[in-house]
Amino acid sequence: MLRYLTSGESHGQSLISIIDGLPSNVELNFDEINAELKKRQCGYGRGGRMKIESDKVNILGGVRGKKTLGGPVSIEVKNRDYQNWTEYMAPMDDVDFETRKVDNVRPGHADLVGCLKYDFTDARNVLERSSARETASRVAVGAICKQVLKNFDIDFVSHVIQIGNVKDENVYDFDYIKNNVDSSEVRCANKDMEAKMISQIDEIKNERDTIGGVVEVRVKNLIPGLGSYTQFDRKIDGVMAMHLMGIQAIKGVEFGIGFDVAKLPGSKVMDEIVYNQEDGIKRVTNRLGGIEGGMTTGEELVVRCAMKPIPTLYKPLNSINVNTLEKYEATVERSDTCAVPACSVVCENVVAFVICQFFLDTIGGSSLEDIKRNYNSYVQRLGERGWKK
Ligand SMILES: Cc1cc2nc3c(=O)[nH]c(=O)nc-3n(C[C@H](O)[C@H](O)[C@H](O)COP(=O)(O)O)c2cc1C
Numbered sequence: 001m002l003r004y005l006t007s008g009e010s011h012g013q014s015l016i017s018i019i020d021g022l023p024s025n026v027e028l029n030f031d032e033i034n035a036e037l038k039k040r041q042c043g044y045g046r047g048g049r050m051k052i053e054s055d056k057v058n059i060l061g062g063v064r065g066k067k068t069l070g071g072p073v074s075i076e077v078k079n080r081d082y083q084n085w086t087e088y089m090a091p092m093d094d095v096d097f098e099t100r101k102v103d104n105v106r107p108g109h110a111d112l113v114g115c116l117k118y119d120f121t122d123a124r125n126v127l128e129r130s131s132a133r134e135t136a137s138r139v140a141v142g143a144i145c146k147q148v149l150k151n152f153d154i155d156f157v158s159h160v161i162q163i164g165n166v167k168d169e170n171v172y173d174f175d176y177i178k179n180n181v182d183s184s185e186v187r188c189a190n191k192d193m194e195a196k197m198i199s200q201i202d203e204i205k206n207e208r209d210t211i212g213g214v215v216e217v218r219v220k221n222l223i224p225g226l227g228s229y230t231q232f233d234r235k236i237d238g239v240m241a242m243h244l245m246g247i248q249a250i251k252g253v254e255f256g257i258g259f260d261v262a263k264l265p266g267s268k269v270m271d272e273i274v275y276n277q278e279d280g281i282k283r284v285t286n287r288l289g290g291i292e293g294g295m296t297t298g299e300e301l302v303v304r305c306a307m308k309p310i311p312t313l314y315k316p317l318n319s320i321n322v323n324t325l326e327k328y329e330a331t332v333e334r335s336d337t338c339a340v341p342a343c344s345v346v347c348e349n350v351v352a353f354v355i356c357q358f359f360l361d362t363i364g365g366s367s368l369e370d371i372k373r374n375y376n377s378y379v380q381r382l383g384e385r386g387w388k389k
């Protein structure tokens, strides 16, 4: 089964990920992978750190001549900021633990509970790993998965549909989002809404506060049957929600019309099924977001994630010093005001990993050629049952 782990601290030397279970002979386009990393770094509302970093992958193992070898692929993304932190972060030398010690713990971040759980007096030991810097690794992993899936025309897009109270209610088709989102500073497909979202971020920044939002990820050219109804942990929506909820600051995940299913009658929730010879089996609507019974239906997969506001506020909230327990008003070195646009790129690539995991599991094969053969035979069999690609 395709799996990965990440390692590394926000201000350490590098972020490392190991992805295991990729097929052999997949040609990797590193420009495309690095372009994903760059997208994650952009977006209106980001803080000073992104001016320092220029994320790129450095492959340490599992690839030869740009092609995967079928073994674990190890990926490094360097932290440029490490050079400013060597005396505090060096793993194999003495470090200065006392200066720049963090004991003013921020509400909403992992600082306080991390210190209690791991018995630290310095919340830096917590925040270095809890930081969303780690999402660069997850984007690198997802971008490699996309390279596998593009051999089967499976394509991904993400966009921001809400910042605070500013909500983009327009309905777009996949290609429209794809053509417009990358030129938007907030990764919103609509220019009027983009302007409103930017004003919302400016307003909140002036108030020294932070803001969250909602992102949507769409996947097209899927086949029916990724995931399974046969066991709870084989349901693709369940597994995907787990991976998405594992992204820093994600507090909600919904598929299709999401929580609205609770207030509508069944006739306005289920997607009616039709068949004609030209298009094969189709759904009239896609309210359930392309998933039934824990399996992809073959329609577009639609998943949305709610991101909470950034916990580090320039207008600090009441908190305590974790060591003296005295009241403390947290000070801020630097932080993002809004990272929802960046988060849309993270969610998109996390979704790509999960789709790739289920795709490889369903189709099977160790080399790309074998997988292509198995894929064609699966699609042919579905064709005999009335489903058309
Ligand atoms: C792309 C991205 C950037 C983030 N930037 C910051 C930041 O600059 N400052 C901050 O305090 N939290 C930031 N966060 C959120 C925290 O990492 C997150 O709230 C924290 O790890 C606690 O986890 P939880 O919110 O899931 O409970 C960011 C999250 C993401 C996804």
Ligand SMILES: C=C(O[C@@H]1CC(C(=O)O)=C[C@@H](OP(=O)(O)O)[C@H]1O)C(=O)O
Pocket: 010, 047, 048, 049, 050, 053, 130, 131, 132, 133, 134, 135, 136, 248, 334, 335, 336
């Ligand atoms: C470094 C990234 O995001 C960081 C996520 C983050 C946090 O607490 O989650 C805090 C900030 O880090 P720093 O304290 O170094 O400014 C963000 O910049 C990144 O996205 O690459």
